[in-house]
Amino acid sequence: MRHIPTVAWLSIAALVCALLFALFGGWLSDHAATQQNLLARMRPPLLFGGDLAFPLGTDRLGRDLLARMAEGLRISLLIALLGSVLGALFGCTLGFVAAHFRGWVEETIMMVVDIQASLPFILIALTLLAFFGNSFGLLIFLMAMFGWDSYARLSRGVVLSAKSQPWAEAVRTLGVRPVALYLRHVLPNVAGILIVQLTLNFPQIILLESALSFLGLGIQPPMTSLGQIMGDGRDYLSTSWWISVLPGLTIFLVSLAMCVLGDWLRDRLDPALQRVRQ
Template sequence: MSALDAGGTPSRGRGFLPRRRTAARHQRPSLLVKICFAWLALVLFVAIFAGWLAPFGYTEQSLLTRLKPPAFLGGPAEHILGTDGLGRDVLSRLFFAVRTSILIAFLGTAIGAVTGTVLGIIAAHFRGWVDDIVMVLVDFQASVPFLIVALAILAFFGNSFVLFVCIVGLFGWETYARLVRGLVLSVSGEGYAFAIRTLGVHPARIYLRHVLPNIAGVLTVQLTLNFPEIILLETSLSFLGLGVQPPGTSLGLALGEGRNYIATAWWIGLPAGAVIFLTTLSISLVGDWVRDALDPSLSRAE
């Protein structure tokens, strides 16, 4: 029997319902994706409640207990992951390192997304020479090795948390600008956008209430792709000593502190490296699932 009955409505035969079940199956996360969601929830929980979860202060030193191995390797029971070269508890510093790195990644991703989205909308709205200037800036940003520029700025102006977050936030904005510009140009040609424009609605209201909701899915996918890159950028700069500075801590700084003891006290840097790897991998896998779930072509292809 046809997927449509004589009245032109979907029939209840095989042609319609299996396709809906297949689309739903594509949107249902797999076991691996669920594990990634659980890990990210755990990381977020630790970042929020690090002050309550940490058994010691992350700057608390005890030279009498320096370089003690983890408790499961015969070390003190109160230091589950051991201590570092200054006798600081590795687990406590790991909790606060997660908080710092996640905060920097959130702020950096937000700055880059907002900057790129605004410039993309401006370029698509005004066109002409404004569009040319924005695209020149986009091409310039994409052609310059950002890590080298960040190292030069931090070495010349010194380091502060605000400056560091701003530098990290400028990473990847050109991707949002190019993406949003193309999407806005495409959406602006739709009939509903033209109809709203002819009614005399202010352009800001059109973009905020009608255009942005239609491209939110694509921006969400881009956010999931950019977030792990920001974490790795912060890790790289802090590892080189130009990111978060002592007595503060971050995942990159913890990894850098552990490199001097890699042969004698591997437990100092290994936990931070494992968290970086698992977090970036989980975000990437979740981002792939979000992209597939928001892509209507998958269900149509089935």
């Protein structure tokens, strides 16, 4: 086992904790995420004057923040995961197609990539959500649309350079079909780079979803997400800060851990950087 630096360990630990909390955090609470209790509105968290019944406090409807945060984190992670995986699949497919066909196919795809990259995405998302009303499906679609262009651009580049390697030419002269060449040879060789892109894209999607939900255009009640809980607490920031700050902190920590992990992975998997280190 090669040496893993402390920050990488810390971020892996943070992400595992976040995942466990998202999956099983609800069990820590006696209340359901949607259960209202108007007698226990805006209770502060433990250590800030609260009690064990609501360790992270309650919101304006007296819902238990611990249960809501677990639920919200689960939804946020789910959306980010689905969004980045779908975006990666879509972008990489287009990138591979562009690199294979070259010519006008490549030019068209790269043109679309450039257009996508120059659009103010959050405005497009707001418009689409406003027009079509929001649904979970549309939200996932938007998340997938966010960032596919970077996968397309990246995968086109790495595939082009892998394709011109002598080993790829050798495989071609063996009579192997192009699809097999890409899936069996090129993909394993460029997967590291794409995975790193995934880890860097993931936190951005969490942030985008949070922003949309904060604005009230993302996840709709009774479902919840971290951004939505934050948005919920917007009006009570001066009196009940914990409603916004706790989910905000969670978003921050998860995104940071993911970024640090991606950074470390890039150093690990990038052969050029590896050579420098040796």
